[in-house]
Amino acid sequence: MDRKSDCSNQEKEDRFSGLPDPILRHILSFLPTKDAVATSILSSRWKLVWTSLTNLCFDDRLCLEDEEDTDVLTNDASTMFENFVNRVLVLSYPVDINKFSLHCCQLRYLACLQSWVSTAIMRNVREIELGIKMDSFIPIELPESIYTSRTLEVLKLNSDFAIRLPPSGLCFPSLKILHVEIDDGGDNLTETLLSNCPVLEDMSIMLLKFITKTKFLSLTIGTIHVLDCVADFFPRFPNLTCLEVEVLGRWELLFVLLSRAPNLESLIADIGFDCNWTKPHFVPDCLLSHLKTIKIRGIKGEKNQLKLIKYLLKNGEVLDTLIICLQRAFPQKMGLKDKLYQELLIFERGSKTCKVKVL
Amino acid sequence: MAIMYALKSSDNEIFEVEQKVIEQSETIKKMIEDGAATGEIPLQVSSKTLAKVLEWCKQRQHKTVENENDDNKGKRKKERDEDDDIKEWENKFSDELKADKDVLFDLLLASNYLDLPALLSFLCQLVADMVAGKMPEEIRRMFNIENDFTPEEEKAITAEHGWAFQP
Secondary structure, three states: OOOOOOHHHHOOOOOOOOOOHHHHHHHHOOOOHHHHHHHHHOOHHHOOHHHHOOEEEEEHHHHOOOOOOOOOOOHHHHHHHHHHHHHHHHHOOOOOOOEEEEEEEEEOOHHHHHHHHHHHHHOOOOEEEEEEEEOOOOOEEOOOHHHHOOOOOEEEEOOOEEOOOOOOOOOOOOOOEEEEEEOOOOOOHHHHHHHHOOOOOEEEEEEHHHHOOOOEEEEOHHHHHHHHHOHHHOOOOOOOOEEEEEOOOOHHHHHHHHHOOOOOOEEEEEOOOOOOOOOOOOOOHHHHHOOOEEEEEEEOOOHHHHHHHHHHHHHOOOOOEEEEEEOOOOOOHHHHHHHHHHHHHHOOOOOOOOEEEEO | OOOEEEEEOOOOOEEEEEHHHHOOOHHHHHHHHOOOOOOEEEOOOOHHHHHHHHHHHHHHHHHHHHHHHOOOOOHHHHHHHHHHHHHHHHHHHHHHHHHOHHHHHHHHHHHHHOOOHHHHHHHHHHHHHHHOOOOHHHHHHHHOOOOOOOHHHHHHHHHHOHHHHOO
16 A cells, blocks of 8 residues: 555556556446446556456447537448447446436437346346437337336436336335436326326426426526536537526526527526636627527626626627616715726627616 | 544555545445454555545545535535536546546556445546447557557457448
8 A cells, every 4th residue: 555665666567557456446437437438448457457447438429520520320320329238238347336327418329228227127226317319209118017116216307208117006016216307298297197197206307398488587596407417418509599598507508598598588597696707708699699688786896707798799699788787775876886997898798889877 | 623544555655644535445445444443454455546546535435514504595506616626627627637548547456455345436437438439449549559450360359340340
């Protein structure tokens, strides 16, 4: 356990490969399975370490080229991905699987998904997470064995799945956590699940059909946290024109929302206290093309708050009006109002016609 | 008055530590429960590594105590500030380890031996982050791993798991 004192050898020593197998497996369990399997080529010591992985995490988006914006895979890439998942499932030791996670931006064959999930169930999987896009518009069917698994405790479905409970009634005998985000759950999915799953502790069902078609949306911080939990598949709101939101120090979530609402015209945001905020990597579409009115509440003139306002003014290319509402009952309010207004005047503006008001 | 224990490193240095801090280690906790820990507790860990382990345990202990003392009022903001502080501390801790990989591996083995699951996971995640998305040649260079495959063997492995080696 002690550091070797021989300094001349220190440079050359390979302490990584010298770690015991359980630690190496633990390290690999934090990697996407693609990277974990790739360690097999490092040296003969590494050739089989990955085969006892208990967390399998597949994501076909990893084979999209960085420059590509689209979520479209070539047929060759899809075939390679399918072969990869098949081989990993066949070649790994049949140890119990802790977590099986699968994200496909383009699944070609339902049969693949069903066989992979069935294999995971046969290997006593404890947690399943699926986010699948298919070309067909019908909800995706899960293999029947998922409903009767005695080991499955966590199930997260971030795509449009058809949940068909077995006629016998009892289902998901060990399931504690269920998060589902589906288009349409039928009439009484929630009640049916609640009355049939014996040990369910935590369930959230989001019916995208309603939430994503809305034109007006008012969100509190609690709701945003729920949306944030499924962040990978944070829904798009193509029809949304008017958004009122409370982000209280989680400003990055404001930008996630903006980037998913390309046609937003009016935004009212309560940003709460100052937070350490970094500019997003790209400007949300709505700022460049649709967003005309922004009202920001809870401003006290703090450094990061100004940074945020500066960003909105600079990038809001079609902005008509920006209204800054100072924090209510804020002692320095009177002096601040003029000072802030002066400061705002020198900020660069993306829209020449934009009016700024401080209230 | 907190109960203190004396830990003895493999190079015979003594560390006086509060019971609550060292009980995060399942190994030491068991030694104490079994009554094997009268006087100094001898550990197969060097003083340099043990100092780092304790640095981690104290930080964790600090965090748990503060959370217990919190009431609900203003908790959300306070928690967030604390989270930021902890993150900053962890980033600094990680940077030091990344810069000196020998300490990193000593610490990995020590956290395994002392049965400190939180530290072990933290370190495994750290190493995973160092490896993620890197080409095999880069990983070998970073950790001095010697490639003992023949070109034929290497070719066979690449063929077997095609997609894994796509950049």
